[in-house]
Amino acid sequence: MKLAFFGTSDFAVPILQKLLEAASYEIGAVVTQPDRPAGRSKKMVSSPVKKWAVEKKVPVFQPESLLDDDDLLEKLAGCELFVLASYGEIIPKKYLQIPRFGFLNVHPSLLPKYRGASPIQAAILNGDFETGVTIIRMDELLDHGAIVAKAAVNLTGKRFGYRQLHDELAKLGAQLLVKVLPEYLDGQIKPVPQEEAQATFTQKISKKNVRIDWRDSAEAIDRMIRAFETWPVAWTTLEGQLLKIYEVVPLSLAQDPKQPGQIVEAGPRLIVSCGQNSGTKLTFLQIKSLQAQGARRLPSEEFLNGHRNLEAKILG
RNA sequence: CGCGGGGUAGAGCAAUGGCAGCUCGCAAGGCUCAUAACCUUGAGGUUGGCGGUUCGAGUCCGCCCCCCGCAA
Numbered sequence: 113m114k115l116a117f118f119g120t121s122d123f124a125v126p127i128l129q130k131l132l133e134a135a136s137y138e139i140g141a142v143v144t145q146p147d148r149p150a151g152r153s154k155k156m157v158s159s160p161v162k163k164w165a166v167e168k169k170v171p172v173f174q175p176e177s178l179l180d181d182d183d184l185l186e187k188l189a190g191c192e193l194f195v196l197a198s199y200g201e202i203i204p205k206k207y208l209q210i211p212r213f214g215f216l217n218v219h220p221s222l223l224p225k226y227r228g229a230s231p232i233q234a235a236i237l238n239g240d241f242e243t244g245v246t247i248i249r250m251d252e253l254l255d256h257g258a259i260v261a262k263a264a265v266n267l268t269g270k271r272f273g274y275r276q277l278h279d280e281l282a283k284l285g286a287q288l289l290v291k292v293l294p295e296y297l298d299g300q301i302k303p304v305p306q307e308e309a310q311a312t313f314t315q316k317i318s319k320k321n322v323r324i325d326w327r328d329s330a331e332a333i334d335r336m337i338r339a340f341e342t343w344p345v346a347w348t349t350l351e352g353q354l355l356k357i358y359e360v361v362p363l364s365l366a367q368d369p370k371q372p373g374q375i376v377e378a379g380p381r382l383i384v385s386c387g388q389n390s391g392t393k394l395t396f397l398q399i400k401s402l403q404a405q406g407a408r409r410l411p412s413e414e415f416l417n418g419h420r421n422l423e424a425k426i427l428g
Numbered sequence: 429c430g431c432g433g434g435g436u437a438g439a440g441c442a443a444u445g446g447c448a449g450c451u452c453g454c455a456a457g458g459c460u461c462a463u464a465a466c467c468u469u470g471a472g473g474u475u476g477g478c479g480g481u482u483c484g485a486g487u488c489c490g491c492c493c494c495c496c497g498c499a500a
Contacts, residue, residue, distance in 0.1 A: 150500070154430075319498095354497070379451090380464080406433035406496050410440070417452045418441030 113297065114140040116191040116211070120159045123282045124197040127218055128164060130286035131195070136294075139170045140191045143184070145200050146174040179204050193297070196250065197285065205252050213297055215250045218289055220281040222246060222262060224311035227255035232278050234314045236339040239331070241268045243277070245285040247292065249303045256311075258303030261292040273338045273359075319344040326373035326427060329389030330362035330397045348373070348427045350404070355427070358409060359401035362386075364393040371426060378422035382412040 115137055117128050131137050142165040150157040158166075165172045175181035178201060185206070188194075193213040196203065208215050221231035223246040235243035244264035248257040263284050265277070272280070295301050322340050324333055324347065337346045337360050345356045363383075370376055370385040377383040382399045389395065403409040404419075416422070 148500080152430090152496090152499095154500075356497090403496085405498095407440090408496060413452075414440050417439070418450090420441085420451070 113193065114138045114191050115193040115195060116141045116143060116188045117161075118143045118194060118196040118199040118203070119161045120145045120200045121198040122160045123220065123278060123285075124161050124199075125164050126279075126282040127195075127197045127286040127289060128161065130290050132168065132170075134290045134293075139168075141171045141173055141188055143173045143175065143188075143199070146176055177201075178207065185210060195289070202254070203250060208250060208252070216260065216289075216296075217248050217250045217255070217257065218285040219246050219248060219255055220244075220278070220285065221314075222264060223248060223255060223259060224306040224308065226312055226314050228314040229316040230314040232274060232281060233317060233339040235267070236272060236274060236277060237335050239335055242266050243281070245281050245288060247285070247289060248306075256306065258305045260296055260301055260303050261288055263288045271334075271338065273341045275342050278342075317344065322346045324348045324357065324427075326384065327387040329392070330386040330394045331389065331392065333386060333397060334360050334362045345403075350422075350425065350427055354405045356403040356409075357399060357401075358403065360397040360399050362394040363396050363398055365396050369395040373427040375422050375425050375427065378425075379416050380413060382416060382422075384427060 113136065115131070117124075117131065117139055119125075119128060119142070128139070128142070132139055142161060144159045144161040144165070147156040147158050147162070149155065162172055162174065171187075173184055173187060175184050178184070188210065192211055194207065194211045194215040195218070196215065197218040203215065219227075219231065220243075221227075221235065222242070222244045225231075226234045226243075232243075242264050244262060246262045247260045248255070249260055251257040265280055265284060267277075292301060317340070322336070322344050324336065326333070326348070328336075333346075337357050340346050341358055345358065347354055347356045349355060365376070365383070367376070369388065372385060372387050374385045375382070376385050376396065382402075384397050384399060386395055386397055399412050401409060401411055402415055404415070
């Protein structure tokens with residue numbers, strides 16, 4: 113069976129890989145976002161999916177826009193199924209009608225919860241007990257199509273960071289897809305419409321919204337830092353300078369919290385006071401890893417070697 | 429050539445153009461019931477590279493290399 117794959121980011125690569133390994137499918141084409149200028153020198157950079165496809169010698173197409181690229185439809189003509197994972201662009205209606213077996217989407221949440229752009233971050237940010245992946249048959253509305261299959265990941269007691277949960281969900285999505293695909297293609301699976309009343313949406317993440325508010329509870333700040341550890345990274349300021357925070361641990365101390373953001377220990381541990389939280393005694397955060405402006409990311413011990421007299425300073 | 433910060437001991441950071449230091453780590457010794465604690469001593473540097481100015485350059489000038497933040 114010949115299929116076409118639409119995808120761009122790291123999340124898509126394991127899924128694509130698994131499809132290739134499954135051997136019963138031929139990847140007729142990979143559609144991914146065009147190379148974009150990125151980084152300090154604005155060099156053109158290929159998407160992770162493109163790099164993978166080039167390496168595996170799979171045909172790659174990079175339309176500027178799906179809407180007005182009619183050639184692409186012809187090139188995909190022989191493909192009986194389209195599969196999408198984190199492509200990065202809304203799929204125009206006309207594509208949905210092409211493949212005989214429809215257009216499937218692997219989405220990293222338990223739909224209808226967390227439709228939209230940042231489902232993985234949302235699950236961490238909200239401290240959910242579980243999340244997962246859902247395979248849907250796409251329709252014209254965003255992450256709205258009928259559900260083909262679902263698989264859950266238990267988050268209780270785990271402190272997943274974004275990277276780890278992302279990889280976990282990508283792996284799970286890949287497994288789920290190759291597992292249910294035979295049954296689906298056989299017509300044994302009848303997709304179930306989502307319960308609209310349960311639907312929630314996640315927004316595209318903005319760099320501006322990841323400044324730490326130290327009046328929040330230690331656990332809320334911890335979740336925020338974990339959710340954004342890969343990008344764009346939660347930040348605060350120290351004496352007017354940007355300070356990115358990569359890793360923290362909430363804890364309690366045998367003392368009352370000081371002013372939110374105040375440093376209460378500056379060696380060997382780096383500990384900051386947070387806001388009061390009714391439910392718990394964890395009112396402090398130990399910073400384990402951080403990065404100052406112009407410097408590289410450092411463990412807090414090394415950061416403290418060169419930054420003396422931080423005790424009682426206020427982070428903002 | 430998008431804007432900006434930076435490169436000094438193994439790590440992180442100081443040093444008005446005038447003997448290159450601090451904290452941590454490392455080594456040896458001491459103290460201690462004991463320790464990641466404390467005390468003593470020590471090793472470890474071509475100050476990213478090349479050239480220039482100067483009696484004298486980590487510091488000023490020019491070029492190059494590398495790292496980081498912003499923006500994408």
